Amino acid sequence: MQNPSSFYKEQLKKHNTESKRIYKQMGLFSVLRLSVFVMAAFGIYLTFQNWQTAVIISVFGITIFLFLLSRYTDLKAQRFLHKRLAIINEEELKIASGDFHNRPNGSQFQNPKHYYSLDIDLFGRGSFFQFINRTTIKEGTETLVKQLLANDTSNIAARQEAVKELAALPEWRQHYSGVAQGVDIEHSAKSVIKWLKDYQPFLSTTLYWLTIVFSIVSVTIVALGILEIIPIKYAGYWLLFGLAITGKYLKKINNVAQNTEKAKDTFRQYALLLKQIEQKEFLSQLLKEQQQKIQSEDLKASQIFSKFSKALDALDNRNNFISAIFGNGYLLWDIRQTYHVEQWINTYADKVETWFEVVTFFDAYNSLGNYAFNHQQFTYPIITNENATISAKDLGHPLLKPEKRINSDLELNEEQFFIITGANMAGKSTFLRTVALHIVMANVGLPICAKQSKYKPIKLITSMRTTDSLTDDSSYFFSELTRLKFVVDTVEKDKNYFVILDEILKGTNSTDKAIGSRKFVEKLVKLNATGIIATHDLSLTKIEAELEAVKNYFFDAEIKNDELFFDYKLKQGVCQNMNASFLLKTMDIV
Known part of the structure; x- marks a missing residue:
């Protein structure tokens, strides 16, 4: 394995260089966005009398602008990832020099009634936990603590092999940590799991198909109104009818929306981390067993989580005033998206806890692998x-x-x-x-x-x-x-x-x-x-x-x-x- 100090210095230089390069690209895309906006506005002004041409310019302008905005957003995310990875390597160099006493020390885990935790400086300022801990999510920290307190003498050889394998994967471990730090989570995975397990669906399949039929009728009525085949006022009456149907379920939908808002960031983060685990080929038995837990017959766990995250984003569109009025009035949007959320919960709720545990396992074991990488002169008993x-x-x-x-x-x-x-x-x-x-x-x-x-x-x-x-x-x-x-x-x-x-x-x-x-x-x-x-x-x-x-x-x-x-x-x-x-x-x- 590479010398830890040399590795961290090389990685620090690499990620700082990449961050600066991407920053320059972001500046270029900002200029391009502004240029497209100005040219589109000027083109619309010149062709204002010819509305067909103005519409074409508007469509092209908006399309190009949104593409540039999407690319800019991707570059911004990449730059933040490189900045986080640079900080990770800076921290490793500081810790190696003995500067680790300002890191989280786990004093809340001290327990005088435990077999040994209070006596051996396992937690607290200057403790072994403070020195070894590199976890990035709360549940990962708790898993690491459980490992240190387990007093478990079984399967030590299997754990050694897992630690050895992760020790030899410093870039993968750092990328995992960098991705995990990219999403701020306010609500714990435990609270999300509890909500999923306790959730009681209230929307039927019949009602879902009603939303499909209702949407088709809505498009028909609006089209007939625009073509003046029927009075346009009927489109307004139909809008009110749709809002009335949505209003019948509004209280329960609001409750779902409040809970999904809490869960959205958690699923986004865990989907990214599951993808990191799925894409890596592991050799040690313990890591392979964990990886097998997230295998599915049809979709990968990360894809399933991403699918749910998109469903939550779709439901979140209800916070847009225009979407809330016209989406619910003509498409019964809230009912349809809530049904998708409920179907996902019915299908996967019993698997989520296991998938979450796999993510926290790797978060905890990355700390162990990192310690082994940093202390290559130490020996496995x-x-x-x-x-x-x-x-x-x-x-x-x-x-x-x-x-x-x-x-x-x-x-x-x-x-x-x-x-x-x-x-x-x-x-x-x-x-x-x-x-x-x-x-x-x-x-x-x-x-x-x-x-x-x-x-x-x-x-x-x-x-x-x-x-x-x-x-x-x-x-x-x-x-x-x-x-x-x-x-x-x-x-x-x-x-x-x-x-x-x-x-x-x-x-x-x-x-x-x-x-x-x-x-x-x-x-x-x-x-x-x-x-x-x-x-x-x-x-x-x-x-x-x-x-x-x-x-x-x-x-x-x-x-x-x-x-x-x-x-x-x-x-x-x-x-x-x-x-x-x-x-x-x-x-x-x-």
């Missing part, structure tokens, strides 16, 4: 059934810059529990989040920040960050106990969880904490749990001598010439150097 739950070389935190990141090896077997000690700021908490993200990323199908990794799929549960709750009237300590009970209850039901704990029982005295922490670790080991606990309490490390499943590891700190040094490397054994007193003294606190 080899999925295994061997004893080692995680066997990683040079494992690091994916959000740390390479020049600042210190990697460590990790070999942790099933039903093994590590106790990690270390001084303050030595890297314990960062390492815990590194391991947690390895599990989350591997389960989603992403490459992880390591030189190589073997991984036996496992779900994640954590207790690292506890807060008291005024709303629930619970203290910090009670909140922590509730969380620890949740951990135990979960592991008792299913031992296929990787448990990560950071300094538990902080809300009690040191003696009580030491006793409680020891009993809790012993409980987890008895349940054959797999995991890691970080602690400052060195007495907890004595468990290693008593329980074979427990192993001690540490992060070291060294004081040299009154300066504190960290190497941030995981080592086997127990930490001997603590630094709280030194830091208090160094910072002139004591």
